[in-house]
Each structure stands twice: as C-alpha cells, then as structure tokens.
Amino acid sequence: MHLEATSSTSAAATAEKATGVSLRAVTKKYGPVVAVQDISIDVAAGTYCCLLGPSGCGKTTTLRMIAGHEEITYGDVFIGGRRVNALPPVKRDTAMVFQSYALFPHKTVWDNVDFGLKMQRLDRQARRQRVGEILDIVGLSDFAQRKPDNLSGGQQQRVALARALVTRPQVLLLDEPLSALDETLRVRTRGELRRLQKQFGLTFIQVTHAQDEAFSLSDQIVVMGDGHVDQVGTPQRIFNRPASRFVANFMGDNNLFEGNVTQVEADGEVAIAQLEVPQLGKFTCQAEVAPDVGMEAAFCIRADRMQVTRRGELPEQTTNHLSARITAIEFTGYITRVALLAEATGQELLYKARTQDWLARDLQEGQVVELYWTTEAANFLSH
Numbered sequence: 001m002h003l004e005a006t007s008s009t010s011a012a013a014t015a016e017k018a019t020g021v022s023l024r025a026v027t028k029k030y031g032p033v034v035a036v037q038d039i040s041i042d043v044a045a046g047t048y049c050c051l052l053g054p055s056g057c058g059k060t061t062t063l064r065m066i067a068g069h070e071e072i073t074y075g076d077v078f079i080g081g082r083r084v085n086a087l088p089p090v091k092r093d094t095a096m097v098f099q100s101y102a103l104f105p106h107k108t109v110w111d112n113v114d115f116g117l118k119m120q121r122l123d124r125q126a127r128r129q130r131v132g133e134i135l136d137i138v139g140l141s142d143f144a145q146r147k148p149d150n151l152s153g154g155q156q157q158r159v160a161l162a163r164a165l166v167t168r169p170q171v172l173l174l175d176e177p178l179s180a181l182d183e184t185l186r187v188r189t190r191g192e193l194r195r196l197q198k199q200f201g202l203t204f205i206q207v208t209h210a211q212d213e214a215f216s217l218s219d220q221i222v223v224m225g226d227g228h229v230d231q232v233g234t235p236q237r238i239f240n241r242p243a244s245r246f247v248a249n250f251m252g253d254n255n256l257f258e259g260n261v262t263q264v265e266a267d268g269e270v271a272i273a274q275l276e277v278p279q280l281g282k283f284t285c286q287a288e289v290a291p292d293v294g295m296e297a298a299f300c301i302r303a304d305r306m307q308v309t310r311r312g313e314l315p316e317q318t319t320n321h322l323s324a325r326i327t328a329i330e331f332t333g334y335i336t337r338v339a340l341l342a343e344a345t346g347q348e349l350l351y352k353a354r355t356q357d358w359l360a361r362d363l364q365e366g367q368v369v370e371l372y373w374t375t376e377a378a379n380f381l382s383h
Ligand SMILES: Nc1ncnc2c1ncn2[C@@H]1O[C@H](COP(=O)(O)OP(=O)(O)OP(=O)(O)O)[C@@H](O)[C@H]1O
Pocket: 030, 033, 034, 035, 036, 053, 054, 055, 056, 057, 058, 059, 060, 061, 062, 209
C-alpha cells in the first residue's frame, strides 16, 4: 500500500470523528450456550485494540455485537458515548472487514469500494473522489477495473480494507483480517494495517488468535478465555506481567509454580509476595496487588528470565533457585530451548537462552544444574 500518497484532508476528517468503544457487562447466549459472559471493556478513541484468545473464546461474537450483527442478550455497547444496542449496523458508524473479505465477485474493485457509498446515497462526484482517493491510499489505483478473482490474496484484502474505510467509519472492526495470507504477506500487511490506523487516527478493534499479530499491532490487548475477559493491557504488560494462569499459559514459555502465600511486603508501587511451593521451598515474586497471606496462588517465571549455572556455583544470596536435570536441548537458531525436570518434584521446566550464551556454558543432557532468577522477574498469578 502506498500510504504516503494519502489525502491528508480525508485522514484529518476521519481523525476528528474517531471515537471510543465501551462494553458494559455484556453477555451473549445462544440458547443454552453462553458465548460471552459479563464482559466490560473500554477502548479509547484512536486505539488499536486486539481481542486475543484461543478458538471458541468469544472474540468474534464480541466483535459482531459491537458491529450490530449479533443481538446482545444482556448489557450495553457504547460507541462514542452513545448506547447503540438498538441501532442497526449501518447506523453505528462502524465498518467491518471480514476474514473472507466478502467481496462481490461480479463487481470490479472500483464498484466493490463504491458500493457502501452508493448505499449512503452520496452523489456521483463525491463518490468518484472518495473511491479514487482510497484506492490510491491502499495502492490499488491500477487495479480499479479488475474483478476480485483476478487479484492476489493480499490485494483482495486491501480491497476489503478500502471498502470499509471509504465510508469513513469512526471504528473499524476486523475479524482475523490476515488469516488468509501467507506468512510473508501477513507480516508485511501487519505493518500496513498499523500505518493505516495511525494515519487515519481511527479506533481499530481486531480479532486474532495469533499472539505475534496482537503484539505487533496493538496499543491494547484484551485477552479472552472461555467467554471472559482475563486481562487487559499493553502488549508489553501482557507479556511481562500476565495476571492469571490462563494468560501465562496462553503466552507460552512460562514456568508456573503452585503454592501458598507465606509473606507479603509492599515495595513502592508493587508488592513482593513470598510463596511456599511444596517440596521446592520458598520463592519471592512481584505482585501488582498485595495478595492475602495464606491464599493459594501461583507464580510464573518466563523461560528466558531464568539463569542457569552448574551445581555449587550459585551466586551468593540467590533467593529463587532450584535444581533440575537437563532432559533435552533443542537448537532453534538464535535461541536454544532447554527442557528440564525439577529434581525434587519432576515438574517439567523450560529454559531459553541465546544459543551463543548457552554454548559458552558447556552443559549437557543428563546434567543436574541450578536454575535461578530475580524476584522482579517472577510474576504473581492471582487466578
Ligand atoms: N450461532 C451460534 N449458535 C450457537 N453457538 C454459537 C454460535 N456462534 C458462536 N457460538 C459459540 O459461541 C462460542 C464463541 O464463539 P466465537 O465464534 O465468538 O469464538 P471465537 O473466539 O471467535 O473463535 P474462533 O477463533 O474459532 O473464531 C463458541 O463456543 C461457539 O461454538
């Protein structure tokens, strides 16, 4: 897409209109099936938000309720502060980009993009200007007279985007818009989507099950699991400070330990919790909210935040450490992944290091090593 070649007037006009989306205690039931349960989300104007979660967790249903394609069972949806529950999709100032693109096969690219404007009953001259402008922005001016079947997947995706943007919505809703593209194109299109969102200053809400997509695109990620919202935060926060066992597991490469809270200390903005893990001893971790002493809870430590050393060579005053046996070493290129078993419990563990650093340690399969980490690197999980 040639985004530089945009019309600044239309982008500015849209940016002024940009608005936020709020869901309040929204539930969706399909007969006895509860697809989405009691979710509340605030997406500020101009935010790129991704709804991230495994298959069947309710992401698409949530998006469709915002768009107005799905009735809300309980709760309210607000767009720009206006309650839109009873409004049909066309009156919500949203536009949707579907996974399948849903283009008209018998219409040209130009007519596909023009269609929404015709529905809005814009006069011919205004339509011609807006369609020409948006095709230029997405780099499809030379393809205006082609039919969708004669375009590549990436080009079809751009037609779908152009068709959504040409109506100048306040909010763009995207349902897995990159899933039909191959890996290289997906990565390239990610960058283009992000640039487009920034350029127009619009609110984007996108459904994805791909973590890397959510990380690279979003200002805000809503992690969903089983119809609930599990955590909302920036990509960095979700990655570094998962709030729950579910999020820690979904992010992958996390080692989780179950125990009881034995001590809590406030440390400025955060709390330091000590947990006793059966057979492994006491460990300290960082907690966003001070937990109650005695409660059952867990903490996680990411595979790349641990350090490894030979037995007997543990640095002095290391609070968090355990012995583990190396069971497999997997070279993946830049990174080496090391599988281990905790000596005391047999729990499977994962350690990751830069291959260069790992090779310098000269450790072998079958060897017992010490894994250790700082309090700050370990993260308390309340649920
Ligand atoms: N029309 C329907 N009738 C009955 N159940 C439905 C209907 N649509 C969705 N569901 C159910 O609601 C739940 C949430 O579905 P939804 O499509 O929102 O999930 P999702 O997170 O978008 O999944 P995916 O990534 O696979 O698209 C699932 O259990 C699904 O089977």
